[in-house]
Amino acid sequence: QVQLVESGGGLVQAGGSLRLSCTASGTIFSAATMGWYRQAPGNQRELVASITNGGRKNYADFVKGRFTISRDNAKRTVYLQMNSLEPDDTAVYYCNADRILSNYWGQGTQVTVSS
DSSP: OOOEEEEEEEEEEEEEOOEEEEEEOSSSSGGGGEEEEEEEEOOOEEEEEEEEEEEEEEOOOOGGGTTTEEEEGGTTEEEEEEOSOOOOGOEEEEEEEETTEEEEEOOOOOEOOOO
16 A cells, blocks of 8 residues: 655745655655645645656746755655745645556645745
């Protein structure tokens, strides 16, 4: 059974930074595309950033230049470094592991940015 455990969320002032971490159990990590999604109240869940097992990165337009996704395959961990946070970044952030025929979600971590 695969589990994704996120950490690093919290309350931060606008302009501040946070780093989210997601550690995967099991053997899925090295072959999976890992992603961070977010969902604000009343909104649909949306992709923030993703990184393939080969290291190719993809970012949503609204975070380009502010957020950086990275992964450490030896630690089975994916990170999301979030800088220059804005109140609109407030949401629950979810880790996702995606590979052929398998897709897993973490439980989510709350990020709140105060103005």
